[in-house]
Structures are given as structure tokens and as C-alpha cells.
Amino acid sequence: MSAFGNWLLSILQEVLQFIAEIPVAIADWLYQALLDLISTSFIVGIIQSAAQLFSAIDPSVWYFLNIMQVPFGISVVTSAYLLRFLVRRIPFIG
Template sequence: MFGILVSAANVVLGFILRSVIAKFFLYFALYFFVTETVSLLQSSHLLPSAASLAGAFGSVGNDVWYFLDLCAFNYGAPLVLSAYVTRFIIRRLPIIG
């Protein structure tokens, strides 16, 4: 009976050490790398800011803005842009993409 319990404890401990803890450290390292890289890109002004995009759309006329507001462009454009940036970042990670 003692051998069965030791064997079961060995299997559970091996599973926890091999999969759970190793994946935790791996995903934490990936999360830390991505967050620090994005903050570095934002601080060095390599990513566009909201002020530069507002300046780019400043010359659009009122008749065009009516249709852009009708299609919820102010919600959809940042959503699509962030989705493309996220897809780009994820595909560059060798483990995930």
C-alpha cells in the first residue's frame, strides 16, 4: 500500500514540476519580455501615438467624418490597429507563433 502511495505522489510531483512550474516560468518570461519591449518602443517613439493619428485625420472634411462616425470608425480603427500589432508580436515569438 505504501508503494502505491509513493508512486502516486511521485507521479503528481513529477507532473507539477515538469509541466506546471516550467510553463509558469516560461510564460512569465514571455509576458515580461513583451511588456518591456512594448514600453521601450513607446518610450522611444517608434509606435504611433494618439496625437500623431489625430493630426493625420485633422484634414478630413465634415462630409467624410459623418460616414466615419456612422460606421464607428473611432472605435474600430484602434481595435483593428491593436489587433494587427498583437498578431505581429505573437508571430515573432518563436515558441507561440
């Protein structure tokens, strides 16, 4: 192969490598943007205020909440809502 052919082949390889790396770069950018959005959003404040509210509950109330399995019920209902949300996003089901 001539020098011109080698030069053209190397340019073609560089262009194809650049095109192959674009989806990875976009996915990385979206992931970093999502992390920045979550870390600066109001969600962090809500979680911190919820922790303060739960720490203000009396131990006697916690006793009866544990007897009635309220923490388990909250986690089951939350996971059911999340599962419903995800299933409805599947195009041929929801």
C-alpha cells in the first residue's frame, strides 16, 4: 500500500473511532448531569427534613408503629408505586 493509502486509512480509522466514542461521551455527560441535578435539587433537603421529623416521634409511638408493621407497609407501597410507574413506561404494556 502506498503512503497515501496508509495516510487515508489512518484518517478513516480516527474518524470511525471518534464516531464510536460519541455515544459513550453522551451517556457520561447525561449521567454527570443527572448526578449534579440530584445533588443540587430539593430532594436532598426533603430527605434531611424527613430525618428530622422522624427523630421527633416519641418512642411509644414508634412502638405501636412497629407492632402494626407501618415501616414495612410504607416500603411495600413505595415499591409498588415505583413498579407501576416503570411498567407503565413499557410501550407495549402501558
